[in-house]
Amino acid sequence: MRCAVYPGSFDPVTFGHLDIIQRASKLADRIVIGIAAHSGKTPLFTVAERIDLLNDVLKDTTLPGKCEVVVEGFDTLLIHFMNKHKAQMVVRGVRQYSDFEYEAQMSALNAKLSNRDIETVFLAANPEYQSIASRFIKQVAQLGGDVSPFVPPQIVAALEKKS
Numbered sequence: 263m264r265c266a267v268y269p270g271s272f273d274p275v276t277f278g279h280l281d282i283i284q285r286a287s288k289l290a291d292r293i294v295i296g297i298a299a300h301s302g303k304t305p306l307f308t309v310a311e312r313i314d315l316l317n318d319v320l321k322d323t324t325l326p327g328k329c330e331v332v333v334e335g336f337d338t339l340l341i342h343f344m345n346k347h348k349a350q351m352v353v354r355g356v357r358q359y360s361d362f363e364y365e366a367q368m369s370a371l372n373a374k375l376s377n378r379d380i381e382t383v384f385l386a387a388n389p390e391y392q393s394i395a396s397r398f399i400k401q402v403a404q405l406g407g408d409v410s411p412f413v414p415p416q417i418v419a420a421l422e423k424k425s
């Protein structure tokens with residue numbers, strides 16, 4: 263049983279995240295999408311809201327792999343969340359080369375903190391989604407721009423409600 267944790271803020275989930283989930287479904291038997299309460303950022307959506315939104319969006323998402331996907335919030339260290347799920351790998355999407363520095367640092371830190379073997383698998387973002395970052399999407403939505411090319415309709419509606 264290959265279990266992967268895909269951690270992140272998902273504030274909110276974008277087409278870029280969904281693309282990574284779809285592709286990771288070919289690599290693991292189970293993916294736990296971990297919505298972090300502690301990511302060093304001030305979120306727009308609560309963890310509970312982000313869990314509901316992700317579950318809602320996943321209902322409309324077809325996975326190419328035979329894989330169970332669950333969504334869960336966590337307020338611990340990522341490595342402790344991984345232990346809880348007996349996960350062997352962390353999945354992270356990388357958009358730009360500049361993302362990689364931060365990602366490699368986080369991966370090395372997690373490897374040092376963990377008392378067992380874990381691997382971080384980096385998936386290169388599909389070029390179509392390279393410009394999508396949740397922080398930009400929130401700003402575009404708050405300033406009245408059209409975010410429908412970047413996020414599913416449920417998220418467009420949730421962003422409208424927040425602004």
Ligand code: PNS
Nearest residue numbers: 269270271272298300301338339340368
């Ligand atoms: O989507 P993000 O904000 O880039 O995700 C960052 C995240 C959530 C993966 C990272 O902040 C994290 O793992 N937070 C949990 C707390 C933790 O383990 N911190 C130590 C590693 S940075």
